Amino acid sequence: QKEEQNLKDLEQRVQEYDLASEKPSQFKDLPLSSHLIKGLNESAFVSLTQIQKESIPSLLKGEDVLAAAKTGSGKTLAFLIPILEKLYRSKWAEFDGLGALIISPTRELAIQIYEVLIKIGKHFQLSAGLVIGGKDYKFEKERISKINILIGTPGRILQHFDQAVGLELSNLQMLVLDEADRCLDMGFKKTLDDIVSNLPEGRQTLLFSATQSKSVSDLARLSLTNPKYIGIKDTD
Ligand code: ADP
Ligand code: MG
Numbered sequence: 001q002k003e004e005q006n007l008k009d010l011e012q013r014v015q016e017y018d019l020a021s022e023k024p025s026q027f028k029d030l031p032l033s034s035h036l037i038k039g040l041n042e043s044a045f046v047s048l049t050q051i052q053k054e055s056i057p058s059l060l061k062g063e064d065v066l067a068a069a070k071t072g073s074g075k076t077l078a079f080l081i082p083i084l085e086k087l088y089r090s091k092w093a094e095f096d097g098l099g100a101l102i103i104s105p106t107r108e109l110a111i112q113i114y115e116v117l118i119k120i121g122k123h124f125q126l127s128a129g130l131v132i133g134g135k136d137y138k139f140e141k142e143r144i145s146k147i148n149i150l151i152g153t154p155g156r157i158l159q160h161f162d163q164a165v166g167l168e169l170s171n172l173q174m175l176v177l178d179e180a181d182r183c184l185d186m187g188f189k190k191t192l193d194d195i196v197s198n199l200p201e202g203r204q205t206l207l208f209s210a211t212q213s214k215s216v217s218d219l220a221r222l223s224l225t226n227p228k229y230i231g232i233k234d235t236d
Helices: 002-016 034-042 050-060 075-089 107-120 137-146 154-163 180-185 189-197 214-223
Strands: 065-068 100-103 128-131 149-152 174-177 204-209 228-231
Touching: 002 075, 034 075, 034 107, 050 065, 050 075, 050 204, 050 228, 065 214, 075 100, 075 107, 075 149, 075 174, 075 204, 100 154, 100 189, 107 128, 107 149, 128 137, 128 154, 137 154, 149 154, 154 189, 174 214, 180 189, 180 204, 180 214, 189 214, 204 214
Parallel strands: 065 204, 065 228, 100 149, 100 174, 128 149, 174 204
Antiparallel strands: none
C-alpha cells in the first residue's frame, strides 16, 4: 500500500521534473527512489559529475541519449542510475525477465560495471548477471533467463541470444552501449548490429563513448530514436 503510493509519487516527480529549469547538483535533488538514494549514500556518491548532470535527468524521462565524455568522467552511474530507476518504477520482477542490457567491450570493464551496480543497487530486488567470455558458458546459460539486468561483452551476448532457450528479449526496456568507440575499434560493428536486430524497437537506448567520431554517429543513427546529443569537452 505504502509502496504503491511511493511509486505513484515518484512517477509524478519524474513527470513534473522540468529539464529546462532544474539544475541538479546532488543526487538528492533528482526524482530518485529512496532505495537508490540509500545505495548512493552508502557508496559515498553525493554530487553529480558534469556528464551525470547533463544525461541523467533526460534519461529518467525516457529519452535516448548519445553521450561523449572522456574516461573517468563518471559515465557508469550515468547509465546505471536510469536503469535501476526505470525498472523499479515499472515494478520489474524476476519473472519479467531481461529488462536492461549493457554491452561493454571488455571483460574487465564489464566486471567493473557489475561491481558498481551491485553496490548502488543493493536495496532493489532486481537480479544482475555478467556474461563474459572465458567464464563457464553452461552456468551462464542456466541462469540467464532469470536475470533482470545483464552486462556482457558483444560476442558472448550474441552467443547467448543465438543459443539460450527461454531468454525472452521482447520485454527489454533499455539498451546501453558503453565505450561505443572502443567497441567499433575492436571490430564489433557486425556483432552489435546483430544484437540490436534481436531487440524490440520500443526500448530506450543509451550510447556512451569516450570520443566523438563519425563511426559512433553512424551507429547511433541505426540504434537510437531522436537522441539527445551530449558532448562534454575535456576542459569541463
Ligand atoms: P567513465 O566510465 O566515464 O570512465 P567511471 O564511471 O568509471 O568513468 O567513473 C570514474 C571514477 O569516478 C570512478 O572511480 C567513480 O567511482 C567515480 N565517480 C563517478 N561518479 C561520481 C560521483 N558522482 N561522485 C564521486 N565519484 C564519482
Ligand atoms: Mg566507463
